[in-house]
Amino acid sequence: MVKVISLSEKAYAVLKDSKGKDESFSDTVIRLAQGRRKLSEVAGMFPEFSGKGVLREAILEGRRELDRRLAR
Numbered sequence: 001m002v003k004v005i006s007l008s009e010k011a012y013a014v015l016k017d018s019k020g021k022d023e024s025f026s027d028t029v030i031r032l033a034q035g036r037r038k039l040s041e042v043a044g045m046f047p048e049f050s051g052k053g054v055l056r057e058a059i060l061e062g063r064r065e066l067d068r069r070l071a072r
Contacts, residue, residue: 007015019028 015025015028015032018032019025023031
């Protein structure tokens, strides 16, 4: 069975860039949606986190914000 979905141009570009040479778009979606993913694979989707220590600092800031919210 085939289903039709709509993607923004940015989402399509990310999906296309993630697609392997001999991989269908369906196979790509399944691969990306299943199981755990490598941090390096996820970080590559967010160019704003490129650079040494930027992703680590963003994660730590997220944890600090969560701690502040839970302390209320």
